[in-house]
């Protein structure tokens with residue numbers, strides 16, 4: 001038994017379901033999802049107006065900003081918000097305590113940290129009721145995935161439950177309060193996968209949630225080792241889910257993948273419905289889509305205002321993310337905007353002396369053409385050199401290595417020299433994510 005995990009589970013259960021509006025919000029969201037477009041727009045207008053008035057009255061940063069822009073928070077149309085400037089991460093860091101509401105003292109709030117893939121992570125103060133509302137939105141997504149509050153879920157995400165140096169013993173922990181089986185993602189490798197699969201069966205877990213790259217890797221190893229894990233749903237978030245990842249996860253676990261986009265800033269949520277389409281949730285916040293430059297036609301920058309965190313509202317926040325809209329409507333019966341694809345933060349690229357750049361998605365295409373390789377990571381240590389590290393599966397042969405080397409060399413220019421190295425672990429970020437490309441430039 002892992003007492004830390006159990007204690008945290010009990011606290012989470014109280015904070016997420018019994019100290020605020022969780023059950024009320026859950027019933028509300030169950031109804032709002034089928035409202036006509038006009039009523040959803042009315043809800044957005046009311047939520048936004050209340051948030052703006054609250055921000056003007058209790059937050060010095062927004063009070064000054066609205067005065068400076070002669071902005072009346074009593075809006076009659078959501079479009080009026082466009083009179084305010086777009087808020088960047090830098091603006092928030094500079095605002096410091098001035099962006100916090102005087103109505104929510106620190107002891108009535110919790111702190112969330114943004115991912116920090118680039119620069120300093122933001123500290124987001126959240127009032128308790130916004131934590132419960134957030135949980136209600138998450139659980140509605142899980143409803144769409146066919147999971148009830150009684151279903152148990154395994155997690156492969158950033159939670160650290162044991163020392164990364166621990167090699168033996170239990171590499172997972174079960175939280176009976178939240179019904180969560182936490183698998184130590186820092187120990188995900190072929191040697192430990194059998195233990196994870198056995199834990200999933202032992203605890204009668206029916207779904208898996210976490211980073212797509214981790215769940216994909218787990219699925220690949222399960223398939224390679226012949227571990228039979230059958231699930232009702234896989235829920236992925238925090239990284240871009242590639243089509244080949246989705247296909248492998250669905251095949252191995254015999255279930256659908258439900259992907260969702262959100263962030264610690266909690267300004268915009270995009271969820272996959274039962275029909276496999278991404279939808280922007282209108283009750284969560286106001287999502288403004290700003291067209292990208294001409295050569296990226298159909299792509300939009302996500303600028304968003306979350307409705308629910310009144311301790312530290314972010315109004316017109318630049319998420320740094322980009323999406324592509326879909327012109328198709330969805331037959332799930334919800335009047336929510338449909339999205340074709342979400343391109344998360346573009347991340348690290350491979351660069352060349354002549355100034356070429358190769359994106360992680362592109363490199364993923366190249367690396368996945370090879371056979372019997374579980375995971376690849378490309379480390380750029382000089383502008384003219386990369387080290388390609390890879391974890392082979394049990395069927396890997398010298399011919400596979402030759403093919404892999406050929407593919408990489410075929411797709412990259414000769415101005416980049418390439419070395420290959422077999423490994424049994426890849427470099428992870430502080431929050432436990434695996435990036436295909438690691439730049440040490």
Ligand SMILES: [Zn+2]
Nearest residue numbers: 273277330332
């Ligand atoms: Zn739908």
